[in-house]
Amino acid sequence: MSTELLKLENIYKNFGNVKVLKDVNITINKGEVVALIGDNGAGKSTLIKVITGVHRPNSGKIFFKESEVEIKSVSQSRKMGIEAVYQERALCDQQELYRNIFAGREITNSFGFLKIRQQRKEAERILRDYIGFTSKAITVDSQVMGLSGGEKQGVAFGRSLYFNSDLIVLDEPTMGLSIQETEKVLNFVKGLKNENKSAIFIDHNIIHVYGAADRFIILDRGEVVGEFLKNQISREELVKKMIQLHESGKIKVE
Amino acid sequence: MSSILNSYFVKTHRLEISITIIAIVLFLIYFFGATHVFTRFPIYRAFMQSMPFFGIIAISATFVVTLGEIDLSFPSIVGITSLTFGMLLTSTDGNFFISFALATALGMFAGLVNGLLVTKIGIPSIVATIGTLFFWRGLVNVISQGSGIAIVDEADGTWHHMIFVDKLFGIIPAQFIWFVVLTGLMQWVYRYHKFGNHIHFVGDNKASAQMMGIDVDRVKIIAFVQLGFFSALAGIFTMYEMLYFWPTQGSGLMLTTLAAVFVGGTSVFGGKGTVYGTFIGVLIIGSLESGIVALGLSGFYVQFINGLMITIAVTIYALIQKRKN
Numbered sequence: 349m350s351t352e353l354l355k356l357e358n359i360y361k362n363f364g365n366v367k368v369l370k371d372v373n374i375t376i377n378k379g380e381v382v383a384l385i386g387d388n389g390a391g392k393s394t395l396i397k398v399i400t401g402v403h404r405p406n407s408g409k410i411f412f413k414e415s416e417v418e419i420k421s422v423s424q425s426r427k428m429g430i431e432a433v434y435q436e437r438a439l440c441d442q443q444e445l446y447r448n449i450f451a452g453r454e455i456t457n458s459f460g461f462l463k464i465r466q467q468r469k470e471a472e473r474i475l476r477d478y479i480g481f482t483s484k485a486i487t488v489d490s491q492v493m494g495l496s497g498g499e500k501q502g503v504a505f506g507r508s509l510y511f512n513s514d515l516i517v518l519d520e521p522t523m524g525l526s527i528q529e530t531e532k533v534l535n536f537v538k539g540l541k542n543e544n545k546s547a548i549f550i551d552h553n554i555i556h557v558y559g560a561a562d563r564f565i566i567l568d569r570g571e572v573v574g575e576f577l578k579n580q581i582s583r584e585e586l587v588k589k590m591i592q593l594h595e596s597g598k599i600k601v602e
Numbered sequence: 603m604s605s606i607l608n609s610y611f612v613k614t615h616r617l618e619i620s621i622t623i624i625a626i627v628l629f630l631i632y633f634f635g636a637t638h639v640f641t642r643f644p645i646y647r648a649f650m651q652s653m654p655f656f657g658i659i660a661i662s663a664t665f666v667v668t669l670g671e672i673d674l675s676f677p678s679i680v681g682i683t684s685l686t687f688g689m690l691l692t693s694t695d696g697n698f699f700i701s702f703a704l705a706t707a708l709g710m711f712a713g714l715v716n717g718l719l720v721t722k723i724g725i726p727s728i729v730a731t732i733g734t735l736f737f738w739r740g741l742v743n744v745i746s747q748g749s750g751i752a753i754v755d756e757a758d759g760t761w762h763h764m765i766f767v768d769k770l771f772g773i774i775p776a777q778f779i780w781f782v783v784l785t786g787l788m789q790w791v792y793r794y795h796k797f798g799n800h801i802h803f804v805g806d807n808k809a810s811a812q813m814m815g816i817d818v819d820r821v822k823i824i825a826f827v828q829l830g831f832f833s834a835l836a837g838i839f840t841m842y843e844m845l846y847f848w849p850t851q852g853s854g855l856m857l858t859t860l861a862a863v864f865v866g867g868t869s870v871f872g873g874k875g876t877v878y879g880t881f882i883g884v885l886i887i888g889s890l891e892s893g894i895v896a897l898g899l900s901g902f903y904v905q906f907i908n909g910l911m912i913t914i915a916v917t918i919y920a921l922i923q924k925r926k927n
Contacts, residue, residue, distance in 0.1 A: 402813070423815035434813055440806035442873040451803050452815035460796045489614070 351377045352414065353546050354399070354430075354515055359408035361394055368394045369405070370570040376515065379544045381537060383557040386567035387594060392550045395567065396517050399548070400432040401425035413514075423452060431513035433521060438504035439492045446471035446488040449507050470510070478506035498529025505536050509543075516540060518549035522556050534560045554590065558583045568593060616922050617867035617874075621882045624865075624915060628886055628893070636896035643773070645892060650778035653888040655840050656855045657781050657881070660862040661788050662832035664880045665798075665825045666727075667863050669805040670872025673826060675716060675731040676833040676859070678738035680852025683709045683834035685742050688751035688847035696756035706834045712738060713830020717823030742849055751847040758845055766842040777839050789877035801825060805872030861908070862887045865915040869923070886911060 354376040361369040369391050376382050384392045397403040399410075401419040410417050412428055419425045422432075439448045446468045455463045455470070471488040479502040485494075492500065501521060508516050518537070522530040537560045540547050551557045557564065558578070564586060566574040574589065581589075612619060633640045659676055666673050683705045690701035712734065719730040757763045768776050792798040800821045803811040812818050833852075841847060866883030868875030890911065891904050 400813075421815070421817075422813060423817075426815050432813060434810075438810070438813070440803050440810050440814075440873070442806050443802055447799060447802070451799070451811070454796050454799060456796050461790075462794050462796060462799060464794060489610075 351379075353378045353380075353412070354548075355411040356395075356399075357409040357411070359395075359398060359405045359410075361391075361398060361403060361405050368570050369398070372408070372567075372570070372572055374565055374572060374575075376546050376548055378514075378546055379541050380563060381541060381547045381549070381561045382563045382565060383561035384548060384550045384565050384567060385554065385557060385590065389569070390567040391570040392567055393519065396432070396519060396548065396550065399425070399515075400430060400517055426453070426511070426513075429512070429514035430517065431508035431511060431515070432517040432519065433501065433504040433508060434519045439500055441493040442491055444489050444491060445475070445486070445503065448492055449474060449503065449510070453511070474506045474510050475503075478509045479503065496529065497525050498532055501525070501529075501533050502536075505533075514545060516545060516547045518547060518551075520550055520552065522551055522553060530556065554583070554587055558586060566590070566593065617876055617919060618878055618882075620918050620922070621865070621867050621876075621879045621886075621915070624911075624918075625882045625886050628889070628911075632889070632893045632896065636893070636898070639896040645896065647773065647775065648892060649885075649889055651775045651843070653884050654775075654777040654781035655836055655843075656859045656862065657884040657888065658784060658832050658836045658839070659829070659855060660859045660866075660880050660884050661781075661785055661877055662829045663859060663863050664788075664866070664868050664875055664877050665792065665801055666829050667860075667868050667870065668792075668801050668872060668875040669822060669825055670808075670870075671720065671727040671822065671825070672860075673716060673727065673731045673829055674856065675712070675734040675738060676829060677852040677855045678735045678742070679709055679712045679830055679833040680837040680840075680855060681742040681849070682712065682738040684837035684841055684847050684851045685746055685751070685849075687834075687838055687841055688753055689745075691753050691756045692751060696760065698760070698762040702762075702838065705838060706831055709830040709832075709834025709837075710827045711830070712833075713827040714823065716830070717826035720826070721819040721822050739853065746847075746849045748849055750849065752845065753841060753847070754845045757842060763842050766839055777843070780839070785877060785881045792875075792877045797821070797824065802873055805874075807873070858887050861912050865912055867915070867919055869919070883915075 352375055356372055356374050359369050359372040360367070372391075372395060374382075384395065386392050394403060398405050399419070401422045401424055404420065410419060412430075417428065419428070440451065443451070449471045450467050455466050457463060468488050475486070475488065486499065492503075495503070505516075521533050521537070525533065534556060537547055537549065549557075549561070562578055564574075564576050564578070564581070565572055566589070573593065576586070629640075639645050659680075663673060663676065686708050687701050687705035690704055691697070694700055716727070716731055716734055719725050719734070720727045723730075764776070766776060766780075770776060770779060792801070800811070800816050803814065803816055804818050804821050808818055837852060840851065862883035863880050864870065864883070865886055866876060866879030866881070868880060887908070890908050891901075894903050894907055895901055
């Protein structure tokens with residue numbers, strides 16, 4: 349059995365004349381947490397949007413669980429087992445929690461009417477078992493706008509676990525969170541490995557990335573310019589590499 | 603008292619409760635200010651007769667407004683579909699099924715055009731529907747050459763005439779029953795159907811909805827299409843009541859209809875709204891003119907008080923929203 353979960357081959361993506369991704373090749377193994385790092389405009393967000401089906405690449409191949417796939421939409425990537433957790437856009441503020449958890453894959457009868465009772469019950473289970481919400485102030489009927497940033501992330505994580513995704517895509521999961529909440533989110537990422545789930549995440553903070561990831565992929569202006577396993581590189585060396593890249597536009601790979 | 607105010611039902615239905623109280627106060631004013639009119643039935647029959655014509659559209663428009671979009675073209679969709687209905691009914695010697703099917707299909711097509719302009723071309727809905735507002739009305743004028751169509755011979759006394767506008771038990775206009783049934787049905791879809799759920803998410807935050815796998819364009823297009831359908835339906839109801847098509851038909855509906863939606867508590871920013879509120883909004887806006895005249899004020903007050911009502915209602919909603927945040 350192969351350990352490869354997701355493989356991208358020669359991915360190109362242009363927006364008009366702007367070449368955002370140039371010949372990107374990456375592989376993500378089962379049970380592995382991979383960090384995508386790089387400066388603003390390096391193409392990190394575009395790359396994960398290709399994986400989650402928001403954007404379609406201009407050329408290149410995508411393999412998921414060893415078979416070639418075309419990811420045409422978000423709902424398709426979700427069905428395959430790829431779940432995205434976006435910092436700001438994970439949830440809709442004015443809607444109730446239970447509706448947010450099931451948005452886009454509602455539990456309905458054959459006429460398309462929602463099974464509200466079942467959704468609320470399942471949502472309660474997610475809050476309790478997966479996220480560990482014990483606060484009485486937050487119920488499945490709460491509007492999302494009352495939640496803190498970490499709580500919102502928790503809901504998005506819980507949702508991805510409930511739907512049993514194989515690959516969880518995290519876009520800046522710790523941005524704007526308090527130290528305590530950041531800790532929770534990072535623990536969650538580490539916990540994914542125990543369940544043999546994979547994750548790919550973007551974070552500007554190398555300290556967070558280093559603690560949680562197994563492997564680092566460095567992107568620069570649309571290209572993969574470096575790739576390191578955690579046991580190959582110390583945190584200080586990684587930081588040094590990034591500064592070097594920033595200054596010279598090149599990276600030295602020994 | 604405070605426990606009632608903090609109960610779950612009250613907390614989640616602030617908009618609905620506010621609008622109901624406003625309506626009750628208004629009708630109490632009517633009742634005590636014009637007792638001789640409001641203790642007798644005819645005024646209510648007149649309300650039940652006239653309100654559904656814009657009420658049906660207002661219920662349907664609630665979906666589009668919840669999306670954070672607007673449709674200004676429905677008065678002209680009423681015009682073009684009514685014209686089509688009248689022409690077909692007279693030329694087929696009263697074939698209801700063909701006339702109804704084609705008129706409502708045209709309404710849905712007009713809605714589809716709006717939906718495609720907004721989603722695929724990317725024109726803001728307020729601009730796109732100003733265009734189609736003029737376009738469809740212009741087409742009505744070109745085809746009708748300014749003259750009306752009488753459908754008395756084809757419609758009066760027929761079974762379809764009875765279904766649409768006959769008086770139940772000799773007193774309750776059928777269109778009002780339809781209006782109430784449709785309100786119930788649409789409220790159900792709005793709150794408990796997947797489509798209604800998606801309407802809320804797209805109106806709340808388009809980008810988030812997209813990330814959650816909701817087909818944003820499709821939801822918007824369907825919303826405009828159903829508004830086209832219900833505009834056609836409202837036009838057909840009016841035709842049966844009046845037994846006549848006139849080329850300006852529908853053009854007076856714009857402000858009353860949208861006012862009913864906003865007075866009803868649906869947020870112009872999208873993501874939140876209530877079909878029940880729109881229904882009450884229709885009762886308020888639809889009763890103002892007769893109510894004001896019955897109170898002994900001159901007709902010149904109608905617009906003034908209409909404006910006052912709208913401003914007070916939306917101010918209350920804005921304050922509720924502010925407190926929440």
